[in-house]
Amino acid sequence: MALGRRLIHVDLFTGAYRVSGRVTIGAGGLLSELNNATTDFLNLDEAYVSRIDEPARLIAHYATVAFCKENIVFAVLQDRRDGTTIGTSHGPSMLARGRPVQAFVTASVFEVSGEIRVEGKAVPSSILVQTQGHYLPVLSAQAAAALVPDIAYQGDLVLVQKAKIALFCIDPHKSSGS
Amino acid sequence: VARVMVIDDDDELLKLVSLILERGGHEPLLVDDPYQAMARLIEEEPDLLILDVMMPGVSGHEIARLIRATAAISHLPIVVLSARAQAVDRQAALESGADDYLAKPVVPQTLLETIDQLLSRPPTQPGGLVVMLFGLRGGSGRTTLAVNLAAALAGLGDEEVALVDLAPGGSQPALQLRLQPDANWSALPGGMSLSWDSLRGLMLAHSSGLRLLAAPREPQAPHLPARETTMAVLDLLRQKTRFTIVDTPPLLTAAVLAALDRSDLIIHVVRPEVISVQIAVHSNRALHSQQVPPAKVVHLLNQTAPEPQLLADAVSRALRAPLPFVTSYDAQQSRALAQGVPLVLTPGSGPLPTSIRRIAAALSERFRAGATPAASST
Numbered sequence: 001m002a003l004g005r006r007l008i009h010v011d012l013f014t015g016a017y018r019v020s021g022r023v024t025i026g027a028g029g030l031l032s033e034l035n036n037a038t039t040d041f042l043n044l045d046e047a048y049v050s051r052i053d054e055p056a057r058l059i060a061h062y063a064t065v066a067f068c069k070e071n072i073v074f075a076v077l078q079d080r081r082d083g084t085t086i087g088t089s090h091g092p093s094m095l096a097r098g099r100p101v102q103a104f105v106t107a108s109v110f111e112v113s114g115e116i117r118v119e120g121k122a123v124p125s126s127i128l129v130q131t132q133g134h135y136l137p138v139l140s141a142q143a144a145a146a147l148v149p150d151i152a153y154q155g156d157l158v159l160v161q162k163a164k165i166a167l168f169c170i171d172p173h174k175s176s177g178s
Numbered sequence: 179v180a181r182v183m184v185i186d187d188d189d190e191l192l193k194l195v196s197l198i199l200e201r202g203g204h205e206p207l208l209v210d211d212p213y214q215a216m217a218r219l220i221e222e223e224p225d226l227l228i229l230d231v232m233m234p235g236v237s238g239h240e241i242a243r244l245i246r247a248t249a250a251i252s253h254l255p256i257v258v259l260s261a262r263a264q265a266v267d268r269q270a271a272l273e274s275g276a277d278d279y280l281a282k283p284v285v286p287q288t289l290l291e292t293i294d295q296l297l298s299r300p301p302t303q304p305g306g307l308v309v310m311l312f313g314l315r316g317g318s319g320r321t322t323l324a325v326n327l328a329a330a331l332a333g334l335g336d337e338e339v340a341l342v343d344l345a346p347g348g349s350q351p352a353l354q355l356r357l358q359p360d361a362n363w364s365a366l367p368g369g370m371s372l373s374w375d376s377l378r379g380l381m382l383a384h385s386s387g388l389r390l391l392a393a394p395r396e397p398q399a400p401h402l403p404a405r406e407t408t409m410a411v412l413d414l415l416r417q418k419t420r421f422t423i424v425d426t427p428p429l430l431t432a433a434v435l436a437a438l439d440r441s442d443l444i445i446h447v448v449r450p451e452v453i454s455v456q457i458a459v460h461s462n463r464a465l466h467s468q469q470v471p472p473a474k475v476v477h478l479l480n481q482t483a484p485e486p487q488l489l490a491d492a493v494s495r496a497l498r499a500p501l502p503f504v505t506s507y508d509a510q511q512s513r514a515l516a517q518g519v520p521l522v523l524t525p526g527s528g529p530l531p532t533s534i535r536r537i538a539a540a541l542s543e544r545f546r547a548g549a550t551p552a553a554s555s556t
Contacts, residue, residue, distance in 0.1 A: 009261040009282070011262070011264075020232065020261065020262050046232065046234075048232045048262075055264070055266050056262070056264075056266045056267050056269065056270030057239075057270070058231075058232065058237050058239075061232070061234050061235070063234070078263050078281070151265075151266050152264075152265060152266075153264050153266075154264065154265070
């Protein structure tokens, strides 16, 4: 493994499948790999596949998988530090800038709720445009499939692909702490 | 020092857990090939198993189910350690027979505490089977089922059967058996000083062979059984009798919580009516919040009225659980109650005695096979 790169565990969701596996990331975290425009695929090691209606049952295992990034609805990480660059002397991480606002997102067949960080005006369309890259980071997030709402997926950081978002709701007057 | 086997295909993880175990004073036994798991378990007889879920070819869930179905190692405490960290993953692990679940990366102290906690539990085997009749809906027929089930088990032969009434008062099982509850659990000493002689002295002998630890007749009995006392009673009965049937009130009292912890099998009694099913759904959530392993719980559909409001399929769908036990309405039950003779001990083969005998036979057969009924039924 190249210097500075490490393996992390991630849960990736398409519209019908949950895929758990390991991804090699660099200093830019998973976001950097997902936003890497030089490849349409994300390489996964030791990938285990489940269907969304039975997300704990493993139906397949493959040692190596190329995951088509276009089909990722969201990724769940248990540690936000695996998601993106941590703060440096030049400034805080993008996950620590701005003020926290509660958000609700629908993407494909999923609902995701949690906290987003907002700098400037809290206008949903502006936030989607101004957030760097193809993914919206939602912190302390909870996701569920709309048809199986009893099964919730929790993550310290959930990265929702913007192209899959149908509805993006925020309450600018309600910060996550209130 | 405990001998702890770790099954994981990740060599790095094996090394890490091995270090944690050694620092915690335990002896690690490492297995990196899940296909060798069963052979190594039987050969090395560890005190506890730490089991990964995601392994090539065979999942940790499958291994856990195999262990629970294998008499020689069915009692082995299992901790599932998995990178899949969602609530649904925890539930799946517990349903497969695991005793606890930890998400990777694991905090060493948490792992060691979990190991200590599991190793300090009283062994569930060898010994008898503790079966609890549970439900938070009053009038669901638990007491009748408990009395008949205990009597049916007693009638299977030389089985030693105890019936424990944990209701706060009223002593309904005693009334159904036409026994005078002059001796009852209100005279139990504190948990640590309980002996078999003193417990046996408080139990009422019935002509069927079962022994009843009755509740006091007065509904306002001043002393409910404490958690520790209940645990001590059930642990002692497990050692000394083949089957212990526990009848519980529709309340989560300290005694009921203790029984949830100590029971090998929890029969959740549900009537085929809307309110009963709604309460059962909430009761299942209560069991989940009490961290009762789902593998310990089975549902029993008890038809106490001639016409059920709901069909079994509808109840099963609402509960999201199978109904391995179903009892039918029996018009003779009211007569049996009036006479103080459990229906299962009367001549004839009505619907209720037939259902109860079938459940008793299943419990007996599975006990003899060495696997707990809960593990076998999942």
